[in-house]
Amino acid sequence: MTDTAAGPLRLDAIAPEGVGRIVAAAREAENRGLDRFTMSETAHNPFLQLARAADRTASIELATGVAIAFARTPMALAYEAWGLHEASGGRAVIGLGSQVKPHILRRYGMPWDRPVARMKEYVGAVRAIWNSWQTGERLAFRGEFYTHTLMTPVFDPGPVAQGTPPILLAGVGPLMTAAAGAVADGLVCHPFSSLPYLTGTVLPGVLAARAKAEAEGAAWTSRPFEVVGSVLTATGRTEEELAANRVLIRERIAFYASTPAYRGVLDTHGWGGLHEELHRLSVRGRWQEMGELIDDEVFDAFAVAGEPAEAAREIHRRYAGRVTRLSVSGPSEADPDLMLDVLAAVRALG
Numbered sequence: 001m002t003d004t005a006a007g008p009l010r011l012d013a014i015a016p017e018g019v020g021r022i023v024a025a026a027r028e029a030e031n032r033g034l035d036r037f038t039m040s041e042t043a044h045n046p047f048l049q050l051a052r053a054a055d056r057t058a059s060i061e062l063a064t065g066v067a068i069a070f071a072r073t074p075m076a077l078a079y080e081a082w083g084l085h086e087a088s089g090g091r092a093v094i095g096l097g098s099q100v101k102p103h104i105l106r107r108y109g110m111p112w113d114r115p116v117a118r119m120k121e122y123v124g125a126v127r128a129i130w131n132s133w134q135t136g137e138r139l140a141f142r143g144e145f146y147t148h149t150l151m152t153p154v155f156d157p158g159p160v161a162q163g164t165p166p167i168l169l170a171g172v173g174p175l176m177t178a179a180a181g182a183v184a185d186g187l188v189c190h191p192f193s194s195l196p197y198l199t200g201t202v203l204p205g206v207l208a209a210r211a212k213a214e215a216e217g218a219a220w221t222s223r224p225f226e227v228v229g230s231v232l233t234a235t236g237r238t239e240e241e242l243a244a245n246r247v248l249i250r251e252r253i254a255f256y257a258s259t260p261a262y263r264g265v266l267d268t269h270g271w272g273g274l275h276e277e278l279h280r281l282s283v284r285g286r287w288q289e290m291g292e293l294i295d296d297e298v299f300d301a302f303a304v305a306g307e308p309a310e311a312a313r314e315i316h317r318r319y320a321g322r323v324t325r326l327s328v329s330g331p332s333e334a335d336p337d338l339m340l341d342v343l344a345a346v347r348a349l350g
Contacts, residue, residue, distance in 0.1 A: 010325035011343045015039035016336040026053035030060040038065035047080040054088035062088050066097035066170045071108040074125035090162025095188050097170035116175045118145050123183045130164045177202045181209030186226030191329050192256035194301040197268045229319050229326035232303035235311045235338050248331035249303050251291035258282040312345030
């Protein structure tokens with residue numbers, strides 16, 4: 001079975017908000033010796049912005065963390081990802097997520113049904129398309145949700161010398177996270193994942209699914225499996241900055257805890273009633289009140305706080321040996337250099 005503790009803990013920087021800061025942030029992360037630069041899909045297309053960063057960096061991996069799979073067909077995603085992989089000289093890492101039903105139906109106007117089964121097939125379709133480009137084999141993917149059987153030479157971008165990019169799959173609940181173990185090269189853990197939930201609920205199913213794929217000789221299992229942790233972090237260089245960032249992280253926790261799809265995480269701790277109260281407030285848009293309901297016990301279960309060196313020690317204590325790599329996620333309003341300082345302090349701990 002895959003050992004998540006194998007090898008040194010690798011560290012990833014998260015892209016700041018705003019496209020004007022992406023390239024400089026990627027270069028700074030590379031200069032600091034970080035392993036991967038990750039951009040999520042919120043207000044901007046991560047493939048486009050990471051391709052810009054590819055032209056100004058040389059070695060750091062460039063990852064979507066995550067791109068919304070169901071917003072695209074597998075073919076559309078395959079082209080975007082392949083373009084980033086080519087532009088970066090083989091440094092792309094493709095993190096995918098499903099998003100929640102209202103966004104897929106009402107924001108993207110795409111179908112939503114049986115998301116776990118659909119995601120498993122989606123990953124298989126993307127792999128089949130890439131294999132066709134990489135090897136020249138005829139494309140002949142036929143599934144329940146997707147069919148891809150046409151690839152004429154003019155539309156074939158051809159192989160990439162470094163091989164196909166890894167696919168990581170994000171999830172929160174036990175079914176989608178187990179799907180990552182079954183079909184992907186790694187699991188991207190949601191920031192709203194306490195350590196007891198991760199180790200007690202998520203990882204056993206993920207690693208069992210991965211072990212089954214390995215036993216069946218699945219081709220992609222030749223790559224090591226990644227477990228990517230994401231740690232909500234409130235830090236600051238002064239007491240005032242730290243206090244302000246703690247408030248913002250409390251509000252982030254409250255937002256996640258109000259989401260029905262994430263209730264299972266709270267149930268692990270016996271905090272289902274907190275979800276009900278937060279959800280009622282969220283429907284009314286009472287965001288500040290929601291943050292005030294996150295007491296220190298709940299905060300400490302989902303986040304780390306302290307000046308950079310102090311936060312780094314706690315992150316290392318919790319996650320070293322339990323994940324293969326991690327990122328730290330602070331408030332969007334915080335100085336992004338603070339997160340890099342925390343990662344540098346984690347690295348210094350070995």
